[in-house]
Amino acid sequence: MDTYEPHIYELSAPGKHGTNLPRLDVPEAALPTALLRQDGMNDFPELTEPEVMRHYTRISQRNASPDTMMYPLGSCTMKATPKLHEEVARYAGFAAVHPLQDESLSQGALQLMYELQDYLGEISGFEAVSLQPAAGAQGELTGILAFRAYHLDRGDPDRTEVLVPNAAHGTNPATAAMVGLKVVELKSDARGNVDMDDLRAKLSPRTAGMMLTNPNTLGLFEDQIVEICQLVHEAGGLMYGDGANFNAILGIAKPGKLGFDFMHYNLHKTFTTPHGGGGPGSGAVGCTAELAPFLPGPRVRQTASGSYELFTPEKSIGRMKAFHGNFAMLVRAWTYIRTLGAAGLREVSEIAVLNANYVRVKLKDLYPQAIDRICMHETVLRGQIAGAQGIRTLDIAKRLIDYGFHPPTVYFPLIVPEALMIEPTETEGKRTLDIFIQAMRDIAREAVETPDVLHDAPTTAPVRRLDEVRAARQPILRYNAEAFAQILNER
């Protein structure tokens, strides 16, 4: 295919326009110079309405999205967003409220936030929830800032180390570093869990806390979790739960009861709010009563008369986000929880785990498992196909595009060479899973028999394989007609 859609500036010609304004009947005035851009970007493209419409519709049709294909990104959890959520989020009562509107005029929105705090707390076993953070990573920052504030508040300033397993997502160590704490890496054991001896050796009076994803990034349950939490607490540290994989244990295990002190919920993963380019994220956080005074505000509480009001916890670390978090995401998450109910949420996790294990068992003869265990909601395989020469996971991922699938997460977690991390989620049925499995099996055969087909992939996508190295080494960060023409010429 490799069909080229011109840039909107290339479609532009002076004088074309989409609307006809009435003739000017007042004296023309120049814009104040203070309001003019000073960076030379004063031109806007000039096009007719059909040109604009067709341009953007054509681009949208080239998009890969859960609306057109299975999207098995592991860890990033691309669930389908039910269309009902979109409708509810667009109700004028939610979509048209202004965050500066008086509380008395926003009671419905505040009630929704209050109920969502309550539901998330109940599902995870935590006392208090703040809906402020805008993504998982920001939830992590919130948690570790709260840990730091908690230790300082107790007059214990020397707790400056955060333990992070080597399988963790990069946002965990980055968070600890951003708070100004020292990252202490923990090894994984042969079963893909935290190495308990290493944990014992690295706990100390300097331990501020530990960050752990459970199920972890290998898609495996940390079955020593209760002991891990005990050890960290005995050392005086706190347990942070990275909730990226919470969708595997809804209604089955409550992190707050397992011993975690704080956790984030990726509403854009577990609770289906749109992800990536589809919408802003939401990384609400929950914690124990002990840490609740440190949560970012404002939170919502109910007054004695039954109305709802905003308040800021007494020792709050401060705001993490303007206004009330990404409110429209909260509406979607609330709708999801209310539509499914407690039993439905548990079923979500059960089916997610079943689907991942179905894929795992059907593929493990061709794609070696990172760890030979029953997995949770995602399975980590290796793109190391027996008998295939010079084939890497990247080639397999690109070939999947030709088969009509978005590739899974690749090269993560970093401790697994040639990792292929597949998360089907509960939203895929057996028919789709079987087609996916067949595609993966066909690709494994091609990898041995016709490896160039993989090296050349994708061939049916609107663009061919990108030169990622050149893009990173010589990035062109702003539209530049000359550079563009040169790149097109080279193709």
Added chain:
Amino acid sequence: MSISIPGDLRYSTSDEWVRTEGEEVVIGITDYAQDALGDVVYIELPAVGTVLTPGESFGVIESVKASSDLYAPIGGEVVAVNSDLEANQEPINQDPYGAGWLLRIRPSGEEEPLMDATAYAAYCEERAH
């Protein structure tokens, strides 16, 4: 996987190599490390004069796959930096023990525990499984 591990160097668990040249020491990342990272696209190195503490991070290396810290295998003062790498990182992938060197150091005598080539080969082998 055939990884080059020269016999005359010493190696750290975080995959840096160390070569003694008279009074000074040259360090870089190993062939194993460059292979695991893939094409390097960015590197941040300390300024000449910086004093390194063994085991502490002294810079950042980024490939299309990952971004990692670089850890000092030995302590000492940086006397030269391979600044050509800022504009062109290819030597790190193509010649990690030669043109891809990172720093030249006047050692302080403090060191992380380092491995010889045989021990490092076993360490790489262990992680390939």
